[in-house]
Structure formats: C-alpha cells, structure tokens
Amino acid sequence: MSNSIEKQDVQALIEHFNVIRPFNKVLGLSADSMDIENACVYFNMREELLGNSVYGTLHGGVISAILDITGGFVVFLDLFKTSKGTSREKLMERLTKVATIDMRVDYLRPGIGEEFTASGYILRTGSKVAVVRMELHNEENALIAVGTASYIVG
Amino acid sequence: MSNSIEKQDVQALIEHFNVIRPFNKVLGLSADSMDIENACVYFNMREELLGNSVYGTLHGGVISAILDITGGFVVFLDLFKTSKGTSREKLMERLTKVATIDMRVDYLRPGIGEEFTASGYILRTGSKVAVVRMELHNEENALIAVGTASYIVG
Amino acid sequence: MSNSIEKQDVQALIEHFNVIRPFNKVLGLSADSMDIENACVYFNMREELLGNSVYGTLHGGVISAILDITGGFVVFLDLFKTSKGTSREKLMERLTKVATIDMRVDYLRPGIGEEFTASGYILRTGSKVAVVRMELHNEENALIAVGTASYIVG
Amino acid sequence: MSNSIEKQDVQALIEHFNVIRPFNKVLGLSADSMDIENACVYFNMREELLGNSVYGTLHGGVISAILDITGGFVVFLDLFKTSKGTSREKLMERLTKVATIDMRVDYLRPGIGEEFTASGYILRTGSKVAVVRMELHNEENALIAVGTASYIVG
Numbered sequence: 020m021s022n023s024i025e026k027q028d029v030q031a032l033i034e035h036f037n038v039i040r041p042f043n044k045v046l047g048l049s050a051d052s053m054d055i056e057n058a059c060v061y062f063n064m065r066e067e068l069l070g071n072s073v074y075g076t077l078h079g080g081v082i083s084a085i086l087d088i089t090g091g092f093v094v095f096l097d098l099f100k101t102s103k104g105t106s107r108e109k110l111m112e113r114l115t116k117v118a119t120i121d122m123r124v125d126y127l128r129p130g131i132g133e134e135f136t137a138s139g140y141i142l143r144t145g146s147k148v149a150v151v152r153m154e155l156h157n158e159e160n161a162l163i164a165v166g167t168a169s170y171i172v173g
Numbered sequence: 174m175s176n177s178i179e180k181q182d183v184q185a186l187i188e189h190f191n192v193i194r195p196f197n198k199v200l201g202l203s204a205d206s207m208d209i210e211n212a213c214v215y216f217n218m219r220e221e222l223l224g225n226s227v228y229g230t231l232h233g234g235v236i237s238a239i240l241d242i243t244g245g246f247v248v249f250l251d252l253f254k255t256s257k258g259t260s261r262e263k264l265m266e267r268l269t270k271v272a273t274i275d276m277r278v279d280y281l282r283p284g285i286g287e288e289f290t291a292s293g294y295i296l297r298t299g300s301k302v303a304v305v306r307m308e309l310h311n312e313e314n315a316l317i318a319v320g321t322a323s324y325i326v327g
Numbered sequence: 328m329s330n331s332i333e334k335q336d337v338q339a340l341i342e343h344f345n346v347i348r349p350f351n352k353v354l355g356l357s358a359d360s361m362d363i364e365n366a367c368v369y370f371n372m373r374e375e376l377l378g379n380s381v382y383g384t385l386h387g388g389v390i391s392a393i394l395d396i397t398g399g400f401v402v403f404l405d406l407f408k409t410s411k412g413t414s415r416e417k418l419m420e421r422l423t424k425v426a427t428i429d430m431r432v433d434y435l436r437p438g439i440g441e442e443f444t445a446s447g448y449i450l451r452t453g454s455k456v457a458v459v460r461m462e463l464h465n466e467e468n469a470l471i472a473v474g475t476a477s478y479i480v481g
Numbered sequence: 482m483s484n485s486i487e488k489q490d491v492q493a494l495i496e497h498f499n500v501i502r503p504f505n506k507v508l509g510l511s512a513d514s515m516d517i518e519n520a521c522v523y524f525n526m527r528e529e530l531l532g533n534s535v536y537g538t539l540h541g542g543v544i545s546a547i548l549d550i551t552g553g554f555v556v557f558l559d560l561f562k563t564s565k566g567t568s569r570e571k572l573m574e575r576l577t578k579v580a581t582i583d584m585r586v587d588y589l590r591p592g593i594g595e596e597f598t599a600s601g602y603i604l605r606t607g608s609k610v611a612v613v614r615m616e617l618h619n620e621e622n623a624l625i626a627v628g629t630a631s632y633i634v635g
Binding site: 038039042043044045066067068069070073078079080083084119120121122124125126 | 192220221225239242273274275276278
C-alpha cells in the first residue's frame with residue numbers, strides 16, 4: 020500500500036464527507052461541487068437558498084455556511100499537501116480533528132446571481148491553528164461576501 | 174387607523190418574513206419558532222441539519238445562519254419598541270433596510286442536543302448601526318456558540 | 328518547594344510581564360493596574376492616550392490594546408487556577424506559549440472618561456484554545472467597547 | 482476658491498490629524514509616515530513598542546492600533562477621491578463622521594523587524610458603511626497581521 024495521496028483519494032474523502040454531512044446536501048453541494056485543483060466550491064441558486072424571495076438574494080446563513088465549508092475545504096487540501104508520506108490512517112485522524120474556532124463574515128453586496136463560486140486560501144498555518152480567507156463571487160465576478168476563519172488543525 | 178404596534182402585528186410580520194425567506198423554512202423555522210417576548214428563536218435537531226452524522230452535531234453553517242437570523246430578529250424587535258408612534262408604512266420601510274454588515278461566530282462546543290434556543294440582545298444601537306450579541310444553547314443549557322454582529326438599521 | 332500558586336507569585340509574574348512588555352508602560356499600566364481578584368485592568372485617561380484631543384476620547388488603538396491585554400490576563404489567571412499542582416516551571420512554560428490568534432473589537436461608544444476598567448471572562452477553554460470576552464467601561468459604567476478573542480493556550 | 486482636492490490638502494489634513502491624535506505620536510507616526518500615493522503607513526521598531534523585549538516582538542496592541550489607523554486612512558483617502566467637487570467644508574464634515582464600527586485582527590506571525598509597512602484597501606463602500614482590509618508587513622515582506630474593519634462613513 021502506497022502512502023501517497025492521490026487525487027481519487029481526495030475525491031473519495033469529499034464524497035465521504037458529503038455523506039456524513041447532510042446539511043451540505045441541503046445547500047446543494049455534492050462531490051462535483053468541490054474543485055480540488057482550484058480549492059473552490061461551486062453551487063447554483065435554488066429557491067430554497069433565498070433569504071429574500073422578493074429581491075432574489077441568497078440567505079445570509081447560506082453565505083456564512085458556504086464560506087465556513089470552503090475554509091474547511093482549504094484546510095483539508097492543505098493538510099493533504101503538507102502530509103505527503105503520512106499514512107492514510109494518520110491523515111484521516113488529523114482531518115477529523117479539524118474544527119472551526121471562529122469566523123468573521125463581511126456581507127459586501129446582495130447575493131444575486133445564478134452560479135456562485137466560493138474560494139479560499141491559507142493566510143497562515145502551523146501545527147495547531149490555521150487561518151483562512153474565503154470569498155464568494157457570482158457568475159459576473161461580483162464579490163458578494165468575504166470571510167476570515169481560524170481552524171484547529173492538530 | 175392606530176399607529177401602535179400590536180403583538181399580532183409583529184406575529185404577522187414574522188409570518189410574512191418566513192414566507193419571503195425560504196431558507197428559514199429549510200432550517201425548520203416557522204412563526205412559532207420566533208418568541209417575541211423573549212427575543213428567542215427555537216428549533217429542533219433534524220437529520221438534515223447535521224454537520225456530522227457520526228457525532229450527531231449541528232452543521233456550523235446552521236449555527237451561523239441561526240445566529241444571524243436571531244440577531245436580525247433582535248434588531249427588528251428593537252425597532253418595533255423604539256418606533257412607537259411611527260406609522261406602519263414608515264416602520265416597514267425601516268425594516269426592509271435592516272441588513273447584516275458583518276458577523277463573528279465563535280464555535281464553543283459541539284452542537285449536540287435535541288432542542289436549541291438562540292437568543293440575543295442589543296449591545297448598542299443608533300440611527301445607522303446596531304450591534305447585537307447572540308448565543309445558542311441546547312436543552313441542557315450548554316453554550317454551543319456565540320456571535321456578535323453589526324447591522325445597518327437606517 | 329511547594330507547587331501551589333500563591334497570590335504573590337501571580338503578582339510577581341505580572342510585574343515581570345510589565346518589565347518585559349514595554350508597551351504596557353506606554354499605556355500607563357503597572358502591576359497595580361492588574362486586579363487579580365476581579366480579573367480587571369484599570370487605567371486612567373492621559374493626554375497621550377487620546378485619539379481625538381478635541382472630543383477628549385480614547386484612541387481606538389488604546390482600546391483594542393487594552394482589550395487584548397485584558398483577554399491575555401484572563402487566560403493567564405485561568406491557567407493559574409486550572410494548573411494547581413503543576414510545577415512553576417511547567418506553568419511558566421505554558422504561560423509563554425499563550426498567544427492571541429485573533430480578536431474582534433466593537434467600538435460602541437466614544438471613549439470618554441477619567442478612569443477606565445477593562446474586565447473579561449472565559450467563554451470556553453480547552454487544551455489548545457481559549458475564547459475570551461472582554462469589555463471596557465468608564466467610571467460612570469458606560470460600556471465603551473467589547474471584544475472577543477481566541478488564544479492559543481497549549 | 483477651487484473645489485478640487487490637492488495633494489497638499491491631504492498632507493495638511495494628515496498633519497492636522499496627527500496633532501489632534503496624540504496617541505499616533507506615541508506610536509511614532511508623523512505626517513511623513515502616511516503615504517498618500519500608496520495608502521500605506523510606515524513605522525519603525527522602537528523599544529517602547531515591544532510586547533516582548535526578550536523576543537523583540539511588537540506588542541499586539543501596537544499592531545491592532547496601526548491596523549485601525551491604516552483602515553481609517555484608507556477610508557479617508559477614498560472619501561477624498563470620491564468627493565471631487567465637494568466643498569472642503571462638506572468634506573471635512575464627512576471626515577469627522579468617520580468612525581470604526583468593529584475590527585477583526587488576525588495575528589499571523591511574530592512582529593519581528595525593523596521597518597514596518599501597513600497598507601489597506603477598500604472591500605466595499607457605500608453612503609453609510611465602508612469595509613476595509615488591512616495588512617502589516619515587515620521589511621522582509623513577512624505578513625505579520627491582517628485585519629478587516631467596518632467604518633461609518635456618513
């Protein structure tokens with residue numbers, strides 16, 4: 020058995036996570052929503068994600084949920100990258116310890132759009148805590164919201 | 174026509190808000206979930222709110238969504254209280270302008286439980302911005318998460 | 328040599344911290360400013376702490392600095408309390424690892440006053456991270472600012 | 482009298498602000514520290530800015546203070562840019578209304594260095610609220626801290 024982490028392994032883990040995280044399905048996320056190459060999460064507007072059905076805007080709670088999921092996803096991909104050579108058991112153990120400590124969300128513009136992309140990047144990571152920045156754009160590249168979150172990573 | 178805001182009016186507004194905010198229904202909120210007297214929002218654990226079906230914990234996104242909704246509800250009740258004598262039209266106009274500027278959420282303990290209560294209180298309010306504190310407890314009164322949010326109010 | 332942590336030990340440590348933290352002196356803090364019993368930090372208005380000499384208000388930077396110091400002080404007292412039986416060497420080692428991960432400050436009211444009291448309390452603590460709430464009042468008990476911060480504790 | 486805002490006017494205002502903000506002088510800031518072209522604030526390490534004289538690191542309170550000042554400076558420059566054609570009286574009136582609502586600071590790396598540069602940019606601005614991102618680098622371009630803050634602008 021090889022210790023190297025293959026793309027299909029990440030894919031398998033994402034599928035696994037989507038299964039054990041029912042609320043992700045409520046948000047319309049699937050394994051296909053998680054873009055490993057670009058550390059992005061994609062989702063489409065749906066009636067039930069509306070916070071205001073008159074204005075047709077995303078619910079603030081959907082936005083904060085997606086940003087938190089994206090931040091966790093970024094931490095997760097970073098752990099994969101920095102854990103080359105770690106056994107899959109050890110890696111899985113580390114992954115289950117990842118937890119959001121706190122998050123700030125800034126709601127910049129109304130959540131209007133059809134197709135949304137949430138992305139993120141590591142600001143700082145260490146043996147205990149990672150700090151991640153996240154942002155949410157619509158299909159016209161309007162910046163709808165940003166977030167900063169701290170995660171326990173070990 | 175009286176200008177005074179009656180309890181049934183608030184109730185009517187909450188029902189209205191739940192209709193135009195489909196995501197609230199996804200979270201399991203109804204007019205009955207919104208406690209006007211105590212500025213509380215109640216909800217029950219359901220399979221689809223899980224963030225981890227193995228541990229049986231609420232999804233972080235559910236927690237942040239509920240805290241934001243609760244903060245908005247607190248602002249809304251405060252506007253009712255401080256707007257006595259305002260015509261309902263003017264009040265409705267003010268209410269539609271309420272928007273979250275930003276929010277910090279601290280995830281303190283795993284979201285375990287059957288019945289959750291989110292509550293909040295005004296830290297500071299003015300003609301433009303209100304700052305609100307929110308917290309989420311389970312039925313054993315364990316403090317699961319807290320939040321602080323700023324809202325545009327006028 | 329006893330392992331118990333005495334009040335004079337805490338006092339000695341605070342004095343030590345004030346010596347190795349020159350900026351605390353700039354803010355006008357001394358060992359006498361740190362109230363162990365009440366987890367409070369006291370300081371007086373001085374010309375050089377002004378952010379606006381026309382309005383006579385504290386500089387926002389003074390407020391955020393004091394809140395962060397107070398949060399760290401609360402963590403520090405909590406480690407003393409929960410480390411009974413730990414050798415002083417081990418405790419000192421733990422104390423040097425305490426570091427602020429992030430902090431939110433809400434500026435609620437103008438920083439007017441002569442004597443200020445900053446206080447704080449633990450929201451949650453564990454083996455790795457503590458979350459603390461802080462607040463700043465003036466001598467008339469007006470709430471000037473609040474903060475929430477996460478600290479690495481081990 | 483021309484309504485256009487000249488570089489020397491901004492310079493004059495900065496000098497004015499430094500005079501009425503004594504704490505800026507404590508931090509070692511002068512009109513020369515404020516770089517209008519690049520929306521940067523420069524400052525040098527000094528003994529009294531230390532949070533830990535053993536490690537030689539900036540005090541966290543210095544970092545949060547500088548980030549808040551930088552965010553306000555960015556708002557201020559933005560108001561100049563977007564207020565072309567406004568009379569100086571009206572502009573000054575707008576500037577005096579600028580106030581920090583809240584700020585999040587993430588302390589990413591120890592504040593080691595000799596020469597520090599704080600910079601910032603507008604994330605979103607409107608008639609009432611501006612949201613700004615700030616960051617602090619040392620002379621080796623290490624990212625020491627970042628912040629996000631909301632400001633009342635009108």
